[in-house]
Amino acid sequence: MKRVGVLTSGGDAPGMNAAIRAVTRKCIYHNLEVYGIKNGYQGLIDGSIEKLEIGSVGDIIQRGGTKLFSARCEEFKTDEGQQKGIDQLNKFGIEGLIVIGGDGSFRGAQMLTRKGFPCIGVPATIDNDIAGTDFTIGFDTALNTIIEAIDKIRDTATSHERTYVIEVMGRDAGDLALWSGLAGGAESILIPEEQDDLEDVVVRLRRGQERGKKHSIIILAEGVGSGIEFGKRIKEATNLETRVTVLGHIQRGGPPTASDRVLASRLGAKAVDMLLAGKAGRMVGLERNELVDHSLETVFSSKHKTNLDMYSLSKELSI
């Protein structure tokens, strides 16, 4: 293999740039040429492809977002779209592709691999919802962003004796809510994997009130439902002064944490090694702090396991 392509696809995640840097530098270390494909699969179809040098990825390890831009591309779900992508890869003499993104992005990588073009996936999404890796790139940074927000909101919750519902991202997964709720000392956490209902939350709020607690923080995963609606129901059921904060896309931005930079560097470099070893249609991951790889088939057919012991622990600690 002489030429490798790299793209980022789907929602951006802090640490994607560190992964692009690792892929690029590791390729150059192995005397491979590396090409950056802009705008994800859309850029692949359009031939928006340029050679990356050592300096192209300088000064990006600390930056959020993605230097290669990202997109969600409907056309690439079709045979024609995939063939256009393969034609572009052939035109540039690229022989292997590294896809940095989430579940949806890996579907494209799997289709290309099935059509004979070797691809490796690097898991990057703030949601931490991918099977075959304990952590995805971007999760730790998003988590820290949420914690900063919870700490700030708690100041106002305390000063005004209010109940706050904070809605966090995660798509259908509860990891961001669970980890931030535990780290932020939330009174209640609602996640899709283990759903407390309104009644449970109300019982906990009342119990707090009885022992003189004047403020509460409830973390709600977006996969459970709307924070605004939940806030209204809490207010109706308890008559407590309730406010809702939907954190939104602030959770996707900002400089990656050290942990995400290290994870991205390890996974990105390993993806290059995998291509060189002749692997294809696989995803690199980190399990128990060891680099591992799994077939994309396995990744799609398994489910990321949210740590429900942590959920029980959060309840024990927020009595």
Ligand code: F6P
């Ligand atoms: O997958 C990352 C994520 O931020 C999810 O947490 C969220 O549900 C979704 O993307 C939002 O997508 P968009 O940026 O297209 O609104």
